Amino acid sequence: MTRLLAALTFAFLSLSAHAADRPYVFANSGAAEEDEEQVWSVENWYRKAGRQASLTVAPEYAFDPDNSLQAEFRRVVDRYNGNGHELEIEFKHLFNRIAREGWGWGVVLALDMERPKGGPWERAAMSVSLPFTWQPGEAETSRVHLNVGVAKPREERRVFTAVIAGEHEVWRRTSLFAEVARDREGTLQHAGVRHWLKRERLAVDVAWQRVRSDEVRGSGVVLGIAWYDL
DSSP states (O other): OHHHHHHHHHHHHHSOOOOOOTTOSSOOOOOOOTTOSSEEEEEEEEEEETTEEEEEEEEEEEEETTEEEEEEEEEEEETTTEEEEEEEEEEEEESSOHHHHSEEEEEEEEEEEEEETTOOOEEEEEEEEEEEEEOOSSSTTEEEEEEEEEEEETTSOOEEEEEEEEEEEEETTEEEEEEEEEETTEEEEEEEEEEEEETTTEEEEEEEEEEEESSOEEEEEEEEEEEOOO
């Protein structure tokens, strides 16, 4: 297990990724939640970086602990390029249960659509990524997430992606988290705090991000609220 983690960490330091399990912006989790059986969740977050801001609403349905489908609806406001809309559909399948083995992994398939400046919807990209999650010890107070994948933007060559992220509970119902994502177009650094107003039901996130990409450069806040097991 140690050799595997070392190899994956080296890979992610030289690549970067795409995905989204809150409180992260890009990282997906490979951990199966045992009580997620035919339940809904709704995650919402606001991001501001440089000249660009966005608001995302993301309902998700878990068929069972191993299979889920999520839709992310996003409105983007750019001071220079105007407003636009984005839609991402993600299907995630997990291959094992972290509660039994202390680690979990799976696959995420995603389709991205966009409608810039009020025009027609068009396919933006398709992607596949492999999330891996390691849980040190039996308690769920700390987890490390590693993702690697590939995306195919419309009319562009493939982009290899990777993310490293983690969280640690520092006091009751409150955790610190951080992630770093990279691809050939840029880097995201993101860190903050998540507090559960109601454990496993309602959470709020406050974070700071720094983005360096071809489209956006700057830093700003990420604010989120999420409802689970609906």
